[in-house]
Amino acid sequence: MAFIDDHRDRFGVEPICRVLSEHGVTIAPSSYYAHRSRPASARAVRDAVVLAEIERIYHDPQRGRGLYGARKVAPAAAAGRGRRAACAALPG
Template identity: 50%
Template structure:
């Protein structure tokens, strides 16, 4: 919401926008004056290091290998943090291809008619027999 207010405050002003949104003007001004959190600062630094490691390895490293490379380089970070930041920035490793396809389905053949008309309940025993191949 803060970014939205920043985009439109020159055109409408802060207080009229805040009246329409469920936010008090004092909350907006407090959020603008508040310094960035420690997590935001460390995430920015870690994201740059992740991008660097990912680029140096031709974009094939996934979160596990990026995590290992960062820790080897002395930048201690949790794997879940690397996963979160890579997901946020849209980075991912190369995914393995699926194995070879050994069977190819044939063309659709004639299907027998549905004589039961999808009604699988019988009025009495031995009145309806259904089989599947």
């Protein structure tokens, strides 16, 4: 979906879907539009909150200083919430 979002202004959704289909990636334009109109899932919202917290900790001059890795960031992000952070929210 991100690919279509990135190129739809230049080529249009239908032509992109047609070319993707020719290369084995079948997606109907209606599926793309349905995906865009759907609200974010609870998991996506939760992951965005966790990711923002992880980025805040990572860039915090007192704590992370850009040096924290996943082993330190995940427990720090989970502190105070009573559960471990969703490491799947980590980019990369």
